[in-house]
Amino acid sequence: DAGITQSPRHKVTETGTPVTLRCHQTENHRYMYWYRQDPGHGLRLIHYSYGVKDTDKGEVSDGYSVSRSKTEDFLLTLESATSSQTSVYFCAISINSGTGEAFFGQGTRLTVV
Amino acid sequence: SQQGEEDPQALSIQEGENATMNCSYKTSINNLQWYRQNSGRGLVHLILIRSNEREKHSGRLRVTLDTSKKSSSLLITASRAADTASYFCATDGGSEKLVFGKGTKLTVNP
Numbered sequence: 210d211a212g213i214t215q216s217p218r219h220k221v222t223e224t225g226t227p228v229t230l231r232c233h234q235t236e237n238h239r240y241m242y243w244y245r246q247d248p249g250h251g252l253r254l255i256h257y258s259y260g261v262k263d264t265d266k267g268e269v270s271d272g273y274s275v276s277r278s279k280t281e282d283f284l285l286t287l288e289s290a291t292s293s294q295t296s297v298y299f300c301a302i303s304i305n306s307g308t309g310e311a312f313f314g315q316g317t318r319l320t321v322v
Numbered sequence: 323s324q325q326g327e328e329d330p331q332a333l334s335i336q337e338g339e340n341a342t343m344n345c346s347y348k349t350s351i352n353n354l355q356w357y358r359q360n361s362g363r364g365l366v367h368l369i370l371i372r373s374n375e376r377e378k379h380s381g382r383l384r385v386t387l388d389t390s391k392k393s394s395s396l397l398i399t400a401s402r403a404a405d406t407a408s409y410f411c412a413t414d415g416g417s418e419k420l421v422f423g424k425g426t427k428l429t430v431n432p
Contacts, residue, residue: 251425311412
Protein backbone atom coordinates (compact mmCIF):
# COMPACT_ATOMS: atom_id res chain seq x y z
CA ASP A 210 0.00 0.00 0.00
CA ALA A 211 1.08 3.53 -0.71
CA GLY A 212 1.99 5.29 2.52
CA ILE A 213 0.44 8.71 2.82
CA THR A 214 0.20 10.76 5.96
CA GLN A 215 -1.59 14.03 6.52
CA SER A 216 -0.80 16.34 9.39
CA PRO A 217 -2.33 17.67 11.46
CA ARG A 218 -5.50 15.57 11.45
CA HIS A 219 -7.51 18.25 13.20
CA LYS A 220 -6.92 21.96 13.58
CA VAL A 221 -8.84 24.95 14.85
CA THR A 222 -7.49 28.33 13.89
CA GLU A 223 -8.57 31.94 13.97
CA THR A 224 -9.60 34.03 11.00
CA GLY A 225 -6.67 35.81 9.45
CA THR A 226 -3.97 33.42 10.64
CA PRO A 227 -1.77 31.43 8.25
CA VAL A 228 -2.18 27.68 8.24
CA THR A 229 -0.07 24.98 6.62
CA LEU A 230 -1.21 21.43 6.05
CA ARG A 231 1.30 18.75 5.23
CA CYS A 232 1.00 15.68 3.06
CA HIS A 233 3.80 13.15 3.20
CA GLN A 234 4.23 10.06 1.05
CA THR A 235 6.70 7.25 1.66
CA GLU A 236 7.05 6.34 -2.01
CA ASN A 237 8.25 8.43 -4.91
CA HIS A 238 4.98 9.00 -6.69
CA ARG A 239 5.09 11.91 -9.05
CA TYR A 240 1.54 13.26 -8.83
CA MET A 241 0.06 14.66 -5.63
CA TYR A 242 -3.24 16.44 -5.09
CA TRP A 243 -5.02 18.58 -2.52
CA TYR A 244 -8.82 18.49 -2.35
CA ARG A 245 -11.37 20.00 -0.07
CA GLN A 246 -14.65 18.30 0.74
CA ASP A 247 -17.76 20.19 1.73
CA PRO A 248 -21.38 19.08 2.07
CA GLY A 249 -23.19 19.48 -1.24
CA HIS A 250 -19.99 20.00 -3.20
CA GLY A 251 -18.24 16.67 -3.06
CA LEU A 252 -14.48 16.84 -3.58
CA ARG A 253 -13.04 19.87 -5.30
CA LEU A 254 -9.48 20.07 -6.52
CA ILE A 255 -7.44 22.90 -5.00
CA HIS A 256 -3.96 22.37 -6.40
CA TYR A 257 -1.94 19.49 -7.72
CA SER A 258 1.70 18.76 -8.36
CA TYR A 259 3.37 16.76 -11.10
CA GLY A 260 6.88 16.92 -9.71
CA VAL A 261 9.27 18.82 -7.46
CA LYS A 262 8.52 22.52 -7.81
CA ASP A 263 5.92 21.75 -10.50
CA THR A 264 2.42 22.67 -9.42
CA ASP A 265 -0.81 23.82 -11.02
CA LYS A 266 -4.15 25.19 -9.96
CA GLY A 267 -7.35 23.28 -9.58
CA GLU A 268 -10.90 24.58 -9.61
CA VAL A 269 -10.88 26.26 -6.17
CA SER A 270 -7.34 27.58 -5.78
CA ASP A 271 -8.10 31.13 -4.64
CA GLY A 272 -6.78 31.74 -1.12
CA TYR A 273 -4.48 28.71 -1.24
CA SER A 274 -0.87 28.18 -2.19
CA VAL A 275 1.20 25.03 -2.38
CA SER A 276 4.81 24.02 -2.38
CA ARG A 277 6.68 20.88 -3.23
CA SER A 278 10.39 21.11 -2.47
CA LYS A 279 10.80 17.35 -2.07
CA THR A 280 9.10 14.49 -3.86
CA GLU A 281 7.63 13.14 -0.64
CA ASP A 282 6.09 16.35 0.73
CA PHE A 283 3.29 18.50 -0.63
CA LEU A 284 2.32 21.47 1.52
CA LEU A 285 -0.94 23.40 1.35
CA THR A 286 -0.93 26.90 2.84
CA LEU A 287 -3.84 29.13 3.65
CA GLU A 288 -2.14 32.52 3.73
CA SER A 289 -4.90 34.18 5.76
CA ALA A 290 -7.57 31.72 6.82
CA THR A 291 -11.23 32.62 6.39
CA SER A 292 -14.35 30.93 7.70
CA SER A 293 -15.19 29.80 4.16
CA GLN A 294 -12.09 27.63 4.28
CA THR A 295 -13.51 25.54 7.09
CA SER A 296 -13.54 22.13 5.48
CA VAL A 297 -12.08 18.66 5.38
CA TYR A 298 -8.91 18.58 3.32
CA PHE A 299 -7.69 15.45 1.59
CA CYS A 300 -4.35 14.77 0.05
CA ALA A 301 -4.04 12.13 -2.64
CA ILE A 302 -1.26 10.60 -4.67
CA SER A 303 -1.50 9.07 -8.08
CA ILE A 304 -0.16 5.55 -7.66
CA ASN A 305 -0.39 4.67 -11.32
CA SER A 306 0.77 7.48 -13.56
CA GLY A 307 -0.67 5.69 -16.56
CA THR A 308 -4.22 5.78 -15.31
CA GLY A 309 -4.38 8.36 -12.55
CA GLU A 310 -5.63 5.88 -9.95
CA ALA A 311 -5.37 7.74 -6.66
CA PHE A 312 -4.69 6.78 -3.09
CA PHE A 313 -6.05 9.10 -0.40
CA GLY A 314 -4.91 10.22 3.00
CA GLN A 315 -7.24 10.19 5.99
CA GLY A 316 -8.03 13.88 5.79
CA THR A 317 -7.50 16.99 7.88
CA ARG A 318 -10.48 18.64 9.49
CA LEU A 319 -9.84 22.39 9.60
CA THR A 320 -12.09 24.80 11.45
CA VAL A 321 -11.60 28.53 11.06
CA VAL A 322 -13.30 30.53 13.82
CA SER B 323 -17.00 23.57 -12.38
CA GLN B 324 -16.83 19.90 -11.49
CA GLN B 325 -16.33 17.43 -14.28
CA GLY B 326 -18.56 14.64 -13.04
CA GLU B 327 -22.06 14.67 -11.66
CA GLU B 328 -23.51 11.64 -9.92
CA ASP B 329 -27.16 10.74 -9.88
CA PRO B 330 -29.04 10.20 -7.65
CA GLN B 331 -27.64 12.26 -4.80
CA ALA B 332 -28.96 9.73 -2.31
CA LEU B 333 -30.18 6.16 -2.61
CA SER B 334 -31.71 3.92 0.03
CA ILE B 335 -32.26 0.21 -0.60
CA GLN B 336 -32.73 -3.04 1.26
CA GLU B 337 -29.99 -5.57 1.74
CA GLY B 338 -29.85 -7.98 -1.17
CA GLU B 339 -31.14 -5.47 -3.72
CA ASN B 340 -29.04 -4.01 -6.48
CA ALA B 341 -27.87 -0.40 -6.39
CA THR B 342 -27.27 1.64 -9.52
CA MET B 343 -25.54 5.00 -9.58
CA ASN B 344 -24.92 7.16 -12.60
CA CYS B 345 -22.25 9.65 -13.53
CA SER B 346 -22.24 12.23 -16.28
CA TYR B 347 -19.19 14.19 -17.32
CA LYS B 348 -18.39 17.06 -19.63
CA THR B 349 -15.16 16.64 -21.56
CA SER B 350 -13.31 13.84 -23.29
CA ILE B 351 -11.53 11.42 -20.99
CA ASN B 352 -8.83 8.77 -20.99
CA ASN B 353 -10.52 6.84 -18.23
CA LEU B 354 -13.21 7.07 -15.58
CA GLN B 355 -12.88 5.81 -12.03
CA TRP B 356 -15.24 5.06 -9.18
CA TYR B 357 -14.35 5.59 -5.54
CA ARG B 358 -16.01 4.81 -2.27
CA GLN B 359 -15.93 6.82 0.95
CA ASN B 360 -17.04 5.59 4.30
CA SER B 361 -18.15 8.26 6.72
CA GLY B 362 -15.22 10.28 8.04
CA ARG B 363 -12.63 8.42 5.99
CA GLY B 364 -10.60 9.00 2.86
CA LEU B 365 -11.68 7.74 -0.53
CA VAL B 366 -10.87 4.25 -1.69
CA HIS B 367 -10.44 3.31 -5.33
CA LEU B 368 -12.95 0.73 -6.57
CA ILE B 369 -12.62 0.34 -10.30
CA LEU B 370 -11.30 2.03 -13.42
CA ILE B 371 -12.69 1.83 -16.92
CA ARG B 372 -10.78 3.08 -19.93
CA SER B 373 -12.35 5.18 -22.65
CA ASN B 374 -12.15 2.31 -25.14
CA GLU B 375 -13.97 -0.09 -22.81
CA ARG B 376 -17.75 -0.37 -22.52
CA GLU B 377 -18.14 -2.59 -19.49
CA LYS B 378 -16.01 -3.87 -16.65
CA HIS B 379 -16.62 -6.17 -13.72
CA SER B 380 -14.96 -6.54 -10.35
CA GLY B 381 -16.62 -8.87 -7.86
CA ARG B 382 -20.10 -7.48 -7.21
CA LEU B 383 -19.32 -4.27 -9.11
CA ARG B 384 -20.23 -3.66 -12.71
CA VAL B 385 -19.28 -0.44 -14.46
CA THR B 386 -20.43 0.70 -17.87
CA LEU B 387 -19.18 3.59 -19.92
CA ASP B 388 -20.87 5.34 -22.84
CA THR B 389 -18.46 7.91 -24.23
CA SER B 390 -20.99 9.11 -26.82
CA LYS B 391 -23.32 10.15 -24.00
CA LYS B 392 -20.48 11.04 -21.63
CA SER B 393 -21.95 8.89 -18.93
CA SER B 394 -21.11 5.93 -16.74
CA SER B 395 -22.99 3.75 -14.32
CA LEU B 396 -21.92 1.74 -11.29
CA LEU B 397 -24.00 -1.29 -10.35
CA ILE B 398 -23.53 -3.00 -7.01
CA THR B 399 -25.27 -6.35 -6.99
CA ALA B 400 -26.65 -8.15 -3.94
CA SER B 401 -25.92 -5.18 -1.71
CA ARG B 402 -24.90 -5.55 1.92
CA ALA B 403 -25.18 -3.22 4.88
CA ALA B 404 -21.41 -2.81 4.67
CA ASP B 405 -21.83 -1.20 1.23
CA THR B 406 -23.33 1.84 2.94
CA ALA B 407 -21.07 4.71 1.88
CA SER B 408 -20.76 7.57 -0.56
CA TYR B 409 -19.69 6.76 -4.08
CA PHE B 410 -17.90 9.15 -6.38
CA CYS B 411 -16.94 9.08 -10.01
CA ALA B 412 -13.72 10.73 -11.11
CA THR B 413 -12.48 11.67 -14.53
CA ASP B 414 -9.12 12.78 -15.84
CA GLY B 415 -10.32 15.17 -18.50
CA GLY B 416 -7.58 13.85 -20.74
CA SER B 417 -4.86 14.78 -18.23
CA GLU B 418 -3.59 13.69 -14.81
CA LYS B 419 -5.84 16.22 -13.11
CA LEU B 420 -8.31 13.98 -11.35
CA VAL B 421 -11.69 15.67 -10.91
CA PHE B 422 -14.52 14.27 -8.81
CA GLY B 423 -18.27 14.63 -8.81
CA LYS B 424 -20.45 15.40 -5.82
CA GLY B 425 -21.17 11.77 -5.02
CA THR B 426 -24.09 9.46 -4.36
CA LYS B 427 -24.85 8.56 -0.76
CA LEU B 428 -25.93 4.94 -0.60
CA THR B 429 -27.70 3.50 2.41
CA VAL B 430 -28.28 -0.24 2.55
CA ASN B 431 -30.80 -1.18 5.19
CA PRO B 432 -30.42 -4.57 6.91
